[in-house]
Amino acid sequence: MADGADYAADRDQSGSTTVDLSELRRRNTPEPVTFKRRELDRILQVYSRMVAEGNCRDYAIDHLRDKAVFAAFRRTSEVPLYRIEKDPSRARKQGAFAIISAAGVVLKRGHELEIVLKYFDKPPRLVR
Structure with missing residues (x-):
């Protein structure tokens, strides 16, 4: 499995996953179209x-x-x-x-x- 930085998620000792929502939104939100x-x-x-x-x-x-x-x-x-x-x-x-x-x-x-x-x-x- 890839490290937590790739998925913006970390596993704690209980096995549940913690997701950094701001990082996930930043990665999933496309950049706006701009004029060069x-x-x-x-x-x-x-x-x-x-x-x-x-x-x-x-x-x-x-x-x-x-x-x-x-x-x-x-x-x-x-x-x-x-x-x-x-x-x-x-x-x-x-x-x-x-x-x-x-x-x-x-x-x-x-x-x-x-x-x-x-x-x-x-x-x-x-x-x-």
């Missing part, structure tokens, strides 16, 4: 451009067990204009990254964040 530093840098570049254009004023980041969410708000009290989500469970299917509108419509989805964030790039205009 380069991903977050690129998202914040897009967000800062939206702030400079006057479209956004606030943002929120949420790291959940199943996905990471960056939400951009026009005002703090409103629903987010856009949500940029990273959902690893969709990585092999439609792609881990998605841009979702305030109405819940998926605007763009893909495997690479750079390509997905091109949704926010404005098309070139003819200057006369």
Whole structure:
């Protein structure tokens, strides 16, 4: 049988098992999904451009067990204009990254964040 440290449990003289619940929960609880530093840098570049254009004023980041969410708000009290989500469970299917509108419509989805964030790039205009 493996030692007690592997199972966060110890046997006392009577043969009963003592389990350290905090250690067991820590081992059984998956780490939340997070944005990597380069991903977050690129998202914040897009967000800062939206702030400079006057479209956004606030943002929120949420790291959940199943996905990471960056939400951009026009005002703090409103629903987010856009949500940029990273959902690893969709990585092999439609792609881990998605841009979702305030109405819940998926605007763009893909495997690479750079390509997905091109949704926010404005098309070139003819200057006369």
